[in-house]
Amino acid sequence: MTRRITVLGAGVMGTGITTLALAHGIPVTLVDLETAVLDRARASVGRQLRHAQLLGAAPDVPPGELTTSTSAADCAGSIAVIEAISEHAEQKDKILREVSGIVDPGTVIVSNTSGIPIDELAASVERPDELVGIHFMNPPYLITMVEIARGPRTSDRTMESVRDLLNLVNRRGIAVRDAPGFVTSRLLHPMINNAARIVGEGVADAAEVDELMAGCLGHPTGPLRTADLIGLDNLADSLFALHERLGDPQFLPCEQLLDHVRAGRLGRKSGSGFYEYEEITR
Ligand SMILES: NC(=O)c1ccc[n+]([C@@H]2O[C@H](COP(=O)([O-])OP(=O)(O)OC[C@H]3O[C@@H](n4cnc5c(N)ncnc54)[C@H](O)[C@@H]3O)[C@@H](O)[C@H]2O)c1
Structure with a gap:
């Protein structure tokens, strides 16, 4: 069985989570709104994979295959969907609603939200017991610890799937109770x-x-x-x-x-923020 996962959102975190999965040999479908964003993300993933290999942060396995798409419907058949779109509850509601109607029962849906309670997002999915928060840290392909946000309706079975998923990418998680901003x-x-x-x-x-x-x-x-x-x-x-x-x-x-x-000074991703950067990285 293919272990493909889908990552929604090809920004800072979606790109880094994709790198993490590919580095561990897992094929990824990466989804964003525009092809130009996806092309940039593909280039970033290539750089990040080289960076991870250089630092010894990637196992010695052939990288997974990257597919990009502007349609969230391409999540069909994935073993897990990881939502990493912008931190706006109404946008997350829309995309979670869409993917929840497409994936097979038993497919874990993960939100990488920084702090919108999982139980609030659970209102958007058909099976709230299969939704969970995994708060990957930035950059996800280098930081080995994650925060797991278990909603009150997240099932034990989903928590087991989360452990399996984290084992596949060699990450350790600490589960906390659902609350705004978690810990x-x-x-x-x-x-x-x-x-x-x-x-x-x-x-x-x-x-x-x-x-x-x-x-x-x-x-x-x-x-x-x-x-x-x-x-x-x-x-x-x-x-x-x-x-x-x-x-x-x-x-x-x-x-x-x-x-x-x-002023558009968004940090590293725009080339300036509190500091100036020679190279734009994400
Ligand atoms: N930046 C961090 O360090 C960090 C760390 C942990 C968690 N998070 C959380 O991860 C999520 C993503 O954050 P980010 O920093 O990567 O944001 P970002 O702004 O870098 O990227 C968000 C991406 O989502 C895309 N997007 C928006 N709506 C979409 C839709 N409907 N379908 C497909 N793509 C869509 C945007 O085009 C953009 O490329 C947020 O919930 C954020 O709070 C961020």
């Missing part, structure tokens, strides 16, 4: 928002904030380099989604962050 976004996103606020208030510049957080507190890159890696548009969307559900003002994206997004 990692609930903690990371307000920290990044505050770091941006500090820069906006002129307390320190981005490099100083990051150096202090790295040098004093052991943060690997600092919150603002992390923000540029995530993508500032996705961060703002995720913060809005969390604010809407938690009501806590700390989740409202600050003006410094929104200014960057309005």
Whole structure:
């Protein structure tokens, strides 16, 4: 039986998740709205595969075959569908509704949402017990830990399928209870928002904030380099989604962050954000 998976969304995360699967020999159908986006993603996946091999982060197996498509209906026959489209509940609702009507019963549907509760997304699928959150970290082909969000209706059988899927790509997951932002976004996103606020208030510049957080507190890159890696548009969307559900003002994206997004400075994926980049990478 073919172990093909479908990844929905060929942005920062969809591309990285595709690389992870291909590197482990799993064929992937990658779906996005436009062919141009898919062509860029194909080039990124090639670069990421080489990067993973160079770092010894990929097993010594022939890479899986990549197919790209602008139709989510091409998920038919996949063993799992991983949704990694933009962090907008109504867009996720639409695509989850579509794929749920196509895949066979028993096919696990995964959302890579940063923090929209899985039980909220479960309203969009025909079999809520087969929906689960796997919050891959960026870049998914290098970071070996994932956060698993189990909705109240996610079944034991689906959790077993998740373990099997993660074993196939050599990832370890910790399952947490479904809640807005789960654990990692609930903690990371307000920290990044505050770091941006500090820069906006002129307390320190981005490099100083990051150096202090790295040098004093052991943060690997600092919150603002992390923000540029995530993508500032996705961060703002995720913060809005969390604010809407938690009501806590700390989740409202600050003006410094929104200014960057309005100016198209989205981080690494656009070539500038809190920092400037010579090469656009995603
Ligand atoms: N960026 C990160 O570091 C990160 C980490 C963990 C989780 N996430 C989550 O992963 C998801 C994707 O984030 P991203 O950073 O990759 O976003 P992104 O903006 O880089 O990419 C999103 C992609 O989805 C595509 N898309 C939108 N609607 C679509 C549809 N109906 N059908 C097919 N494709 C569609 C867009 O064209 C775009 O290419 C979001 O839910 C985000 O919150 C992001």
